[in-house]
Amino acid sequence: RDRLVEEFSLDYVPHIHADAVIGWAWSVFNDYDFDQNELEFRHRTVRALAGIRRRIQHLHLADSVGIDFHKTGFTPYVSSLFLVKNAHDMRLVSRKPEDMPYLFQSGQYHPGQFTLETTRSGGGPMAALANLKLFGKRGLQSLLGHLVSMAEALREQLEGHAATTVLNGENFGPVTLFRVYPDGVDTFDVPRRERTEVSFREKLREYNRYNHQIFDLIQQEALSGEGVVLSLTDCYRETTYGEPIVALKSYIMSPFSAEDSVHSVLDSIHRARERLQDR
Template sequence: MPQYRDNLNVLRRAFPQPVSDQEHDAWFVFSVLRALDRVDAMKSQRPILGEPQEIDFSKATAACVPDEMSTVELVSRNLVDHLAGMFIWGHPRSQVNVINPPCIPGILGTLLPAIYNPNLCSEEASRGVALAEAEAISMTARLMGYDPDSSGGIFTFGGTGTLLYAIRLGIEKAVPGAMQNGILGNMPVVVCSDQAHYANKTAASWLGLGANSVVKIPTAPNNEIRTCLLESELRRLLKEGRRIACIVATMGTTDAFGLDHLEKIRELRDELVHEFSLHYVPHLHADAVIGWAWSVFRDYDFALNPLQFPDRTLRALAGANRRIRQLHFADSIGVDYHKTGFAPYVSSAFFVKDARDLKMLTRDQSTTPYLFQSGDYNPGKFTLETSRSGCGPMSALGALQLLGKSGLRTLLGHLVTMAETLRNRLTAQPAISVMNPENFGPVTLFRVYPDDVDTFEMPKLEQTDARYAAQLHRFNDYNRQVFQAMHAEALRGDGVVISMTDRFRETDYGQPVVALKSYIMSPFSDEQYVQAVVDSVERARKQVAGVFK
């Protein structure tokens, strides 16, 4: 027998069998369980897997494809080893920037398509997995207030992908024919708040508009766009003959869960279209990749409060609901199930209020003669991607079916309760100032100061008085040092894993304000772990006190 046939027989055991084979199927399941057992053995009481690891990228870049074949067992062991030192996002002492722990059905939604590898380019290549995309899109559209019979949507590669689709649609509306002919004349602009995600500039850059075509509007202290300034800027742009491709409303900012007034923005947009007799309607997109999940409270009885949330939590949830319930005013919405839907990465979707909008992106059928020969569901005709994994839709569907409205309400309510508890504990510390005390979400921003600083007055002076710029920069550095001390402790498997932002907002005189950030996303969070944040900060302050000048 030729050598390659011997190799082939060995390799066939490394693949799931295409027909039922009880012995091999059992071995496949055992291989998965063995890998999971090894991962489980790496768990402890600490928020990391295994022991802390020094990351050596020089060794990684020297890696080569081996000459000889290996075995499933050896490769499995190597893959598990790569998880050593990884933070466990579901651990209550992991409070890093809006990373949710995936639920078990969400994980299965990633595993099952990985075995059978559907391609959601077309119905033919995905069959029932295409139904999962349609189901998840319809369920979420209805949840957010869209009519699932007239709206549409597709899964994409992340929150940046949702913005890319939104701005691309806006370009086509403002410059009809741009898909074929490119953009002629003045570049259209994208308008958003100064707290909007940097992905707006990323998308504008990649679409050829350029980052400088993104116009930023100042926000109020609660991180909501100032609609009066938005109106004046839109008027200026239109008087100058600029085309407005897209207005992006931020529905849950990453740093401070700021929520724009979408209904007012929609009214303003419509008034200006009429006043300036525009031949197009600027596209209005809701960047709700974080905030979308609060749509489960659209029909919650806040007066009866059947889940018995604490009073302060109830007020925070109601505060978020009064903005999130406006999502249906947007022409399109971005959703990340991997942020607040408890699904694994990557699970993101782009929704349009009018499904016909997606036809603007349709490519010429003659360019794909080998595709779309059967079936009615062929999103690859208009999606940016041709290779479309089924993992995102299946994991989102699994999470939605498991949690339902009640489960999502329970989880979000608990996370907000824990964040409220943390803010109360931090506020009680004389050396700490909470920067978002009235926040509605699970994120807490705070600044830490040395012992001799008046934390009641200093944050106000830093924000408003340019004469305190030197102190602002000095305490920015102090907070960076506190964060580094806390992060080093976390990498050792101790303390709490939190984040830091170099600019949660700017001062009135244009300088960045650094803040430490706790983003509680674990369903296992409890008051004892909230106190662990306070204790970790205090240890870091004592460590920094010896070196800070």
């Protein structure tokens, strides 16, 4: 940033905000010894966590950070934090007392200058503080490492199945994006052709519809109290010829998830595929 300020002769220093509402929590691994690996994470998990640390270790360089404790802090919704490095920067989002004549009559503490004072419950901040004190660094390391372990186990299972392909294999977090295909599809070659070959457009659309149908069946099962809850994105990314690629999404966030939970995902996919074949 300083180099750009000098290069373009800026008369101000740009404010750098890090939208780390999910990734902030992995900062607890900044000083984790992956060689010693005291928490005994499996090798694939250690590799993923080390990859996350390489990306998150520079978070402290940001001027401000957005944090959602209700995501990776395991608190109820809503519990968020806007954190600035320099208190002076809070004036960038504050209101002037003269604009709010019915507030700020006395005292020195006036959060209403930068937030909706008197309209929000204190439950969110208290929940965040309680969890940080309860878990501590080691507790969060254990929880987050477990989620990554389960996500890695799911990816390994999906990659080993002839009818599924993982789209975000290089992702190190708990989110897994994948596609499901009918029998007889070469899942090693077809994903590449979907992304790059315009002549494959109709097949891409056909398999997009297929994934929508798989999602609908899994969703029906989940709403009846069985199976698993997955989500769907209509456009994981666009192909080189401008078509959206539909993807199913698994977001493992429960600390109670286990290998059986991973098998449940595969079982739900299998049942949905069988139901489509029987139609």
